[in-house]
Amino acid sequence: MEQIRQIMKQMISISGDELNEFLNQTITKTFKREETLSRPNSIPNEIYFINKGLIRTLITDNEGSEHTIHFALENQFIADYSNFIQKQPSLYTLKTVEETQVIVLPRSAIEWGYENLTDGQKMGRLIAEFYFIYQDDRIKNTYVRTPKQRYDNITDVFPNIHNRVPQHMIASYLGITAVHLSRLKKLQF
Amino acid sequence: MEQIRQIMKQMISISGDELNEFLNQTITKTFKREETLSRPNSIPNEIYFINKGLIRTLITDNEGSEHTIHFALENQFIADYSNFIQKQPSLYTLKTVEETQVIVLPRSAIEWGYENLTDGQKMGRLIAEFYFIYQDDRIKNTYVRTPKQRYDNITDVFPNIHNRVPQHMIASYLGITAVHLSRLKKLQF
DNA sequence: AGAAAATCTAAACATTTGTTATCGTTTCAA
DNA sequence: TTGAAACGATAACAAATGTTTAGATTTTCT
Numbered sequence: 001m002e003q004i005r006q007i008m009k010q011m012i013s014i015s016g017d018e019l020n021e022f023l024n025q026t027i028t029k030t031f032k033r034e035e036t037l038s039r040p041n042s043i044p045n046e047i048y049f050i051n052k053g054l055i056r057t058l059i060t061d062n063e064g065s066e067h068t069i070h071f072a073l074e075n076q077f078i079a080d081y082s083n084f085i086q087k088q089p090s091l092y093t094l095k096t097v098e099e100t101q102v103i104v105l106p107r108s109a110i111e112w113g114y115e116n117l118t119d120g121q122k123m124g125r126l127i128a129e130f131y132f133i134y135q136d137d138r139i140k141n142t143y144v145r146t147p148k149q150r151y152d153n154i155t156d157v158f159p160n161i162h163n164r165v166p167q168h169m170i171a172s173y174l175g176i177t178a179v180h181l182s183r184l185k186k187l188q189f
Numbered sequence: 190m191e192q193i194r195q196i197m198k199q200m201i202s203i204s205g206d207e208l209n210e211f212l213n214q215t216i217t218k219t220f221k222r223e224e225t226l227s228r229p230n231s232i233p234n235e236i237y238f239i240n241k242g243l244i245r246t247l248i249t250d251n252e253g254s255e256h257t258i259h260f261a262l263e264n265q266f267i268a269d270y271s272n273f274i275q276k277q278p279s280l281y282t283l284k285t286v287e288e289t290q291v292i293v294l295p296r297s298a299i300e301w302g303y304e305n306l307t308d309g310q311k312m313g314r315l316i317a318e319f320y321f322i323y324q325d326d327r328i329k330n331t332y333v334r335t336p337k338q339r340y341d342n343i344t345d346v347f348p349n350i351h352n353r354v355p356q357h358m359i360a361s362y363l364g365i366t367a368v369h370l371s372r373l374k375k376l377q378f
Numbered sequence: 379a380g381a382a383a384a385t386c387t388a389a390a391c392a393t394t395t396g397t398t399a400t401c402g403t404t405t406c407a408a
Numbered sequence: 409t410t411g412a413a414a415c416g417a418t419a420a421c422a423a424a425t426g427t428t429t430a431g432a433t434t435t436t437c438t
Contacts, residue, residue: 082322085322091329125311137271140280143250143364166386175332183387356416
């Protein structure tokens, strides 16, 4: 539990007692490679904190093909946050890429935190702001950068990703086909 | 000021006194058509609430061409929120499309709200969550919908946009050229 | 260790999207 | 009010990206 304590302490002022009471409402789980944490058509009621491993968010379109929408690494929170907030059925699948250990934060713990932690609402604001900034950056890049440029800079956001994720998932994240990415890699610029 | 009062009351519990004290720190401004509210390379220190009118966010790429990233309508908050949060120089331009009246919320008022409004942090969380959900939806659509499908559904997010904004700006928002959008419109599906 | 599956590259061809130029219409500003 | 600029459609051609198939290599699972 040391990692999440440190991350939370970096975000807000929180006492050891508050941290304990909050983390007592969570459980730690381990998933094997390619296991599913969350499926479409169910309402997401959990947020995950990754102790170790790598999780991928994907969406399946009407033709049945999968699109990787996001990667989540160690020391990050991950969820179908939109549908968690809206209490609506998810369209996303959350799946491990490699063996992954997570801390499961159930909705009850999150809501308890908002009400009872001194800086609970602030922590919620900071997490939402963090992901807003990430998404804004991402959207901006689709307008002003080519797929090749986005590929060349992907390790800024996902360090070491090339050694942990097959290339076709990166292509999917970039919004292009695996074949096309393979072609782009040959280009000098 | 009636609109922003109503919107804020819908989001959080806030007394009339709190509202008055908060709104006393704001000013109302009117901009003509195609006027600039915020420019690149300066740190954004204001959030705007639109009483009437329409604002467009755009980014200029290295080749000098403009990309419309967002439209903001009546009763919405708008800013270069990422760089407002990060206190970093903006890459965006905020420009009115038509004559627009806004309430200007300076950074000082926002920070005062976080500290002094009973539900200040919660309001910040809800706004960040709202825009997170909007962006998530947008990113999702780029993966699973064609430009034509996104065009056909744009009024879900921006009602009446076709009567207020020239088509080439919509094309830009969709990430395609104006010529291509004109072509797509002829297609049945 | 060995068989099956996954991965990456490559080439040929198809489709989508961008670019440039033109034209008629509408909108805007002096 | 009028001339200039902006706008939207269209066509021809160019560039980017997708699709299918194949083959060689690596990884995974038993």
